[in-house]
Amino acid sequence: MVTFSFLIIDSAWLGGSVGLAITQTVGLIGMFQWGMKQSAEVENFMTSVERILEYTQVDKEPPLESPQDKKPPANWPTEGEVEFNHVVMSYDPSLPPVLKDVTFVIQPREKVGVVGRTGAGKSSLTAALFRFNSFKGKIIIDGIDVTDFGLHDLRSKLSVIPQEPVLFSGNVRKNLDPFDEYSDHTIWSALEEVELKEVIEDLPQGLNSKIVEGGANLSVGQRQLMCLARAIVRNNKILVLDEATANVDLQTDALIQKTIRRKFAECTVLTIAHRLNTVMDSDKILVMSNGCVVEFDHPHILLENKHGYLYRMVEQLGRTAAESLHNIAALNYNQSTVLRRPKSS
Secondary structure (H helix, E strand, O other), rough: HHHHHHHHHHOOOHHHHHHHHHHHHHHHHHHHHHHHHHHHHHHHHHHHHHHHHOOOOOOOOOOOOOOOOHHOOOOOOOOOEEEEEEEEEEOOOOOOOOEEEEEEEEEOOOOEEEEEOOOOOOHHHHHHOOOOOOEEEEEEOOOOEEHHHHHHHHHOOEEEEEEOOOOEEEHHHHHHOOOOOHHHHHHHHHHHHHOOOHHHHHOOHHHOOEEEEHHHOOOOEEEHHHHHHHHHHHHOOOEEEEEOOOOOOHHHHHHHHHHHHHEEEEEEEEEEEOHHHOOOOOOOEEEEEEEEEEEEEHHHHHHHOOOOOOHHHHHHOHHHHHHHHHHHHHHHHHHHHHHOOOOOO
């Protein structure tokens, strides 16, 4: 444009002036490019500022630490009784609730299986128990409302074995005892319980051997057993299994179930399962449907109701599998009845 303007304007311009104007214009082009680049970067950086401002308006989690006057007792919970009292929870205020007026009581040392279709609200019970999301109603453990404490004090008293095993970068000991609260003997005993002692002993540095991020240097089954060993080390009164055996083979599944029955016999165990056979020998089964509790009783009693939810779920597995589950439930019910029967004088 500058060059052609000299053809239109007065022709008395000197050649040197024309050359100077063109030279300066070429320099300005580079400056314009740099200016456009800087304006684009400013816009990108302001997007980060906008996100930070949005994060300042996000609802915050409850306090992590309990007030000094509301610290839970050191040995809490002592019995392991869990009560859900009209609990309503949704993952977002704009979404419909995933738990709808859920009410039930798990007695101390009971083994309860939670079953239901996908989206029934099984895992949402865990989210409410650990206070991952806010909820309405009350969750009471051994007579104390869980909202009275900070998140650290609550979650440190509960053990969970998730469906996807979680391991952290660091050594074996830090994964089993992150806060250095237990002795090496306790950790080795836990590894022996889950049949991982020989595997860890074969590593170059034993308990100090490196675990890469996510536990990639261990198999999925070994990672799940490490999570079980972590729960054994903590030895809390309440254990939650969130479909812990969904991704392991049958042999590892049997080992996990056997270890849980032996090591957590005096604990309250809440098992969320896809495989009905893993919870059919439980003391009670909680059947969820569409965020509501539709059945809650001993599996044998629930299977006696041919119009019940659990009965229909079992029958859909086929005749052979259904008969096997009916037999397991009946046998377990008879054994528990004998144990509850008072001794004659």
